[in-house]
Amino acid sequence: MSVAPKNNSSSDDSKALTTSALTKDLISTAIITLLVLIPIVAMKTVIGQGIISIVYRFGMAFALTGIVVGTRLFLHLFVWHKAPSAGSKSTLTSGLKSVSFSETITKYIAPGLLIFALLFPVFTFFHPIWDKRVMDLAVYILIYIMLGWGLNVVVGLAGLLDLGYVAFYAVGAYAYALLSTVYFPQWFGTGILPWAFYITLPVAGLLAATWGVVLGFPVLRLRGDYLAIVTLAFGEMIRLVLVNWFSFTNGPQGISVPKITFFGLPFKDAPGSFSDFFGIQFNRIHFYIFLYYVILTLALITYFVTKRLRRLPIGRAWEALREDEIACRSLGINTTTTKLTAFAIGAMFGGFAGSFFAARQGFVSPESFVYIESALILAIVVLGGLGSQIGIVFSAIAIMGSFELFREMDFMKVVLPSGTEPIQFRMLAVGLAMVLMMRFRPRGFVTKREPTVFLKEKKSVSGDLVAEGHG
Amino acid sequence: MMNWTKDPELQVQHLTMRFGGLTAIGDLSFDAGRKQITALIGPNGAGKTTVFNCITGFYKPTEGMIKLRHPDGKEFLLERMDDFIITQKAKVARTFQNIRLFSGMTLLENLMVAQHNTLMRASGFTIGGIFGSGHFKRAENEAIEKCKYWLNKVNLTERADDAAGDLPYGAQRRLEIARAMCTNPRLLCLDEPAAGLNPRESDELNKLLLSIRDDHNMAILLIEHDMSVVMGISDHIVVLDYGRKIADGTPNEIKNDPAVIRAYLGVEEDENEVAVGSVKVADLVNEGLAVHANVPTRTVPKVSASPKKPVATKTVVKKPAAKKGGRK
Amino acid sequence: MEYFLQQLINGLTLGSIYGLIAIGYTMVYGIIGMINFAHGDVFMVGSMVSFIVLLALGVTGGSGAFMIIFALALVVVIAMLIASVYNWTIERVAYRPLRGSFRLAPLISAIGMSIVLQEFVRIAQEGRPKPMQPLITGGYELMHRTLAEGGDFTVKISNMQIMIIVSTLVLMTVFTMLIQRTALGRAQRACEQDTKMASLLGINVDRTISITFILGACLAAFAGLMFLLYYNVTDFFIGFLAGIKAFTAAVLGGIGSIPGAMLGGLVIGMIEVMWSAYFSVEYKDVAAFTVLVMVLIFMPQGLLGKPEVEKI
Structure with missing residues (x-):
């Protein structure tokens, strides 16, 4: 909130700056910032030994207000009142340059990223950061890239704002957990267990897709805000059921599940394991590298299937649906099935990712599937640029990577009040990023839309023309 | 020239549409002949667009029957069909008063979307398409040929790879007609196609509509305020006022x-x-x-x-x- | 029967709180056609501020009646002021610059804002729930059933419940008068009908929207205080669930309709209380969500709203 008032009143920004107006503006900024900060920040309630007391932190509140007012003064003096012609001119030319520049570079971005991703574990092999933490982070980022790509089908292509995407992630995870711990041993005996992940994966995807259709069906007629809130409600309902249906899901305690194996060979320091079979030294890193390649494969499947679907009539219908639903119906497109397929395909990828998540974690509990996860995935898609697959890669790396950075930023502790860790600020930063992104770059990092078919020459469509869906 | 009653493409009978207490259309009956341009005119608020919305299934009429007969004798009762089925099966296509193009998609893509159902079948409902079946490739090439034909027809070949939203107004109107034609319709419903066009453009529009009627054997139903278009090309005019038909005849009779x-x-x-x-x-x-x-x-x-x-x-x-x- | 009566009283109380929050949703939706996703969190801020101020004033249940009333009056004013500042700032920063942007933009911005508010309060005030000694105690026995009559049960209405229901009624009346009788209310209704036309007729649309946000925040802050006094606990996360339920109430009543929001609030409160009483406490939120889904699907215009005809 501390940055809040500095973006005030875009309409007065162009007005000429007089000293009295500036003073007035700064004083009102200061008052508002103080009102925002005083009770919440300056009067911290502390619970200790059965007594609640207040710790007064007026100094901090005034310091923050000073920062906000100072920033606003800076913006007034050096940014907002600069002659607009010069500013817009420079952005225009740089815009033009960046178009041609980006068009040449986009050709190489995707293959470059792919090669990098394929070789990533090898890099770590030669480098001292050969470290399971780095691999684990890479796996973590890839899960979110995959989730982002899955949600992108629903939000970015079909234009349906889904705030309950985590539900399908949960369905996939629990499908794996329940099948591998309860049903497979019952049906096929425990011998199947090492293979559980590979058998469950398609089942989990199908189950999630079915849920996508089941939850998608009632919301077909809804748009925009209504659709968002209903999908949010569905997501929460599924989580609440997972929490409360104790006999089936083991409630909040969660379920321990077998971890992923190398096609039947477990990763452990024992006979019959992966290292034993290949006659190499046991190392935990093998597990992480294998996880990495599994999730990379899954993510690439998501990528290429989606890319392919975009060029098929179904994908084009999704995009047309995002642009104008009524026009779609007037062209004989069954918007019901079109929407449902979008929900189903998106959910299926979510289910795959969920299944993988469970197999990586070795444990599932409802706690992993809260609303904030959905919001996070949505943030990744939005920041990446709705509909852009490459953009999602960058935003997932940026967001997930910055989470890790927040964890590392010990030096920040000097600035922060005692008892707060930088890591606590990560969701605050995500929320702020969503707001600021909508304000300054609403189309995300990648704003261009690639046409799916062309006669003579492939020209990207400017983001300003692309509708983001009414729902 | 009364042939629209003998073998009509479209028969509207006793059509009534009420919104709450308001009767937008009251007991309207008219026929639209085969290979004819039928114009629906009337003052603003007369209920013309509502008639269109009933014919194309966007509204369900309160009462009445809308019957479409294909030349091969197949009959469709449009008031019982969903909007997209009407386009799919009964082969009625339409344009909108305030243009509804897919503005972020290219012209070619707009026309490809219009061939969705054909392509969908050819792609084996996506499954064949995903594995790149040759059958789908051929169907796609045919579809592109068709797009080329219609782009050429409306003079937009040069801009095929531009975004539809970038087109000037008149071109958007033409593109919308081309897109409707790509659905292989029998009956084309145009809601004020000449609105906002300059005289040269509306002249071109006249030629385009006549060619659609004569070269493609289409029935066209037209809402229009521009009398130069209406009088110039219609074979049959139906006049509405306050949701009721006040006249029905050839342009000369109407005048x-x-x-x-x-x-x-x-x-x-x-x-x-x-x-x-x-x-x-x-x-x-x-x-x-x-x-x-x-x-x-x-x-x-x-x-x-x-x-x-x-x-x-x-x-x-x-x-x-x-x-x-x-x-x- | 007695049991049912008791639940009715409880439902009425809870419903009043939901109704007050719902008005904020409904007014904002009416005027700018978007869900203020952060509204539930403004309610939370109101509740948190009330908690802090009450603690700073040092009033407890043991303080004299006069002291308590004085303190509460002060808390209401401060909580409303702070919540208004929050909601005003949110509108200025996150929504106003996005007017005219694509339709999902303000919604995404609102989701971001909701996260920001929750995290801001969590970091500044710690995540743990804040418990409080009951401030207003006592109540009346309305009915008593003896063991012989089929189980010992007393129907009670607490002073707190009376206060919530009565003050909600008063606030609603004042509020309705404000909307119906004053120039401000007229401006507000005009903007609801047609923002562009209203601005052509000399209504300051920006200011009207700001005031709408402030009014909504005042009601939400009051609801936040009532929530705190009723449950004697608050935390940074109460805005999420209460927000969804209040939104459900707004939709159920017919979005855009202020009496509808109140009615919807009461219905949702009743459903939640009755569900907990007769079926299962665990699934009470599921019940509320189910109502939301059902209403949106089968009755999107709500109880008192106008049906929307799709313009083609």
């Missing part, structure tokens, strides 16, 4: 119909009608049908693309109640 002129100009019968009428006069001046004592006569000749002389204003105003046989 002489006192009920039509009364509806457009307003007569001092009751206050309400006068008010509506006086608003309309201004529009009519622009549209060329205005025939009013206060309006200079030079606006009149625009009406008569046909040799018939314009209607004498005075007689009409004096005999407001006279009803002619033109009303059925």
Whole structure:
């Protein structure tokens, strides 16, 4: 909130700056910032030994207000009142340059990223950061890239704002957990267990897709805000059921599940394991590298299937649906099935990712599937640029990577009040990023839309023309 | 020239549409002939677009029957069908009063979307397409050929790979017609295709519509305010006012119909009608049908693309109640 | 029967709180056609501020009646002021610059804002729930059923419940008068009908929207205080669930309709309480969500709203 008032009143920004107006503006900024900060920040309630007391932190509140007012003064003096012609001119030319520049570079971005991703574990092999933490982070980022790509089908292509995407992630995870711990041993005996992940994966995807259709069906007629809130409600309902249906899901305690194996060979320091079979030294890193390649494969499947679907009539219908639903119906497109397929395909990828998540974690509990996860995935898609697959890669790396950075930023502790860790600020930063992104770059990092078919020459469509869906 | 009743493509019978207490269309019946351009005209708010929405299934009529007959004898009762099924099976395509293009997609993509159902079948409902079946490749190439044909027809080949939203207004109207034609319709419903076009563009539009009628054997149903278009190309005109049909006939018959002129100009019968009428006069001046004592006569000749002389204003105003046989 | 009566009283109380929050949703939706996703969190801020101020004033249940009333009056004013500042700032920063942007933009911005508010309060005030000694105690026995009559049960209405229901009624009346009788209310209704036309007629649309946000925040802050006094606990996360339920109430009543929001609030409160009483406490939120889904699907215009005809 501390940055809040500095973006005030875009309409007065162009007005000429007089000293009295500036003073007035700064004083009102200061008052508002103080009102925002005083009770919440300056009067911290502390619970200790059965007594609640207040710790007064007026100094901090005034310091923050000073920062906000100072920033606003800076913006007034050096940014907002600069002659607009010069500013817009420079952005225009740089815009033009960046178009041609980006068009040449986009050709190489995707293959470059792919090669990098394929070789990533090898890099770590030669480098001292050969470290399971780095691999684990890479796996973590890839899960979110995959989730982002899955949600992108629903939000970015079909234009349906889904705030309950985590539900399908949960369905996939629990499908794996329940099948591998309860049903497979019952049906096929425990011998199947090492293979559980590979058998469950398609089942989990199908189950999630079915849920996508089941939850998608009632919301077909809804748009925009209504659709968002209903999908949010569905997501929460599924989580609440997972929490409360104790006999089936083991409630909040969660379920321990077998971890992923190398096609039947477990990763452990024992006979019959992966290292034993290949006659190499046991190392935990093998597990992480294998996880990495599994999730990379899954993510690439998501990528290429989606890319392919975009060029098929179904994908084009999704995009047309995002642009104008009524026009779609007037062209004989069954918007019901079109929407449902979008929900189903998106959910299926979510289910795959969920299944993988469970197999990586070795444990599932409802706690992993809260609303904030959905919001996070949505943030990744939005920041990446709705509909852009490459953009999602960058935003997932940026967001997930910055989470890790927040964890590392010990030096920040000097600035922060005692008892707060930088890591606590990560969701605050995500929320702020969503707001600021909508304000300054609403189309995300990648704003261009690639046409799916062309006669003579492939020209990207400017983001300003692309509708983001009414729902 | 009464052949629209003999073998009509579209029969609208006793169509009534009510919104709450408001009757937007009351007991409307008319036919649209095969290979004919049927124009639906009337003052603003007469219910023309509502008729379109009923025919294309966007509204479910309160009462009445809308029957479509293909030349091969297949019959469809449109009031019972969903909007997208009407386009799919009954082969009715439409455009919209406020253009509804997929503005972020290229022209070519817009036309490809229109062939969705054909392509969907060819792609084996996506499954074949995902594995790149040759059958789908061929179907896609055919679809692109068709897009090329229609882009050429509406003079937009040069801009095939541009975003539809980048097109100027007149071109967007043409593209919308091309897109509707890509669905292989039998009946094409155009909602004010000439709105906002300059005279040259509306001339081109006339040629395009005539070619669609003659070269593609299509029935066209047209809502239009631009009388140069209506009188120039329609075979049959149906006039609506307050949701009711007040006249139905050939352009010549309509031009002489006192009920039509009364509806457009307003007569001092009751206050309400006068008010509506006086608003309309201004529009009519622009549209060329205005025939009013206060309006200079030079606006009149625009009406008569046909040799018939314009209607004498005075007689009409004096005999407001006279009803002619033109009303059925 | 007695049991049912008791639940009715409880439902009425809870419903009043939901109704007050719902008005904020409904007014904002009416005027700018978007869900203020952060509204539930403004309610939370109101509740948190009330908690802090009450603690700073040092009033407890043991303080004299006069002291308590004085303190509460002060808390209401401060909580409303702070919540208004929050909601005003949110509108200025996150929504106003996005007017005219694509339709999902303000919604995404609102989701971001909701996260920001929750995290801001969590970091500044710690995540743990804040418990409080009951401030207003006592109540009345309305009915008593003896063991012989089929189980010992007393129907009670607490002073707190009376206060919530009565003050909600008063606030609603004042509020309705404000909307119906004053120039401000007229401006507000005009903007609801047609923002562009209203601005052509000389109504300051920006200011009207700001005031709408402030009014909504005042009601939400009051609801936040009532929530705190009723449950004697608050935390940074109460805005999420209460927000969804209040939104459900707004939709159920017919979005855009202020009496509808109140009615919807009461219905949702009743459903939640009855569900907990007769079926299962665990699934009470599921029940509320189910109502939301059902209403949106089968009755999107709500109880008192106008049906929307799709314009083609």
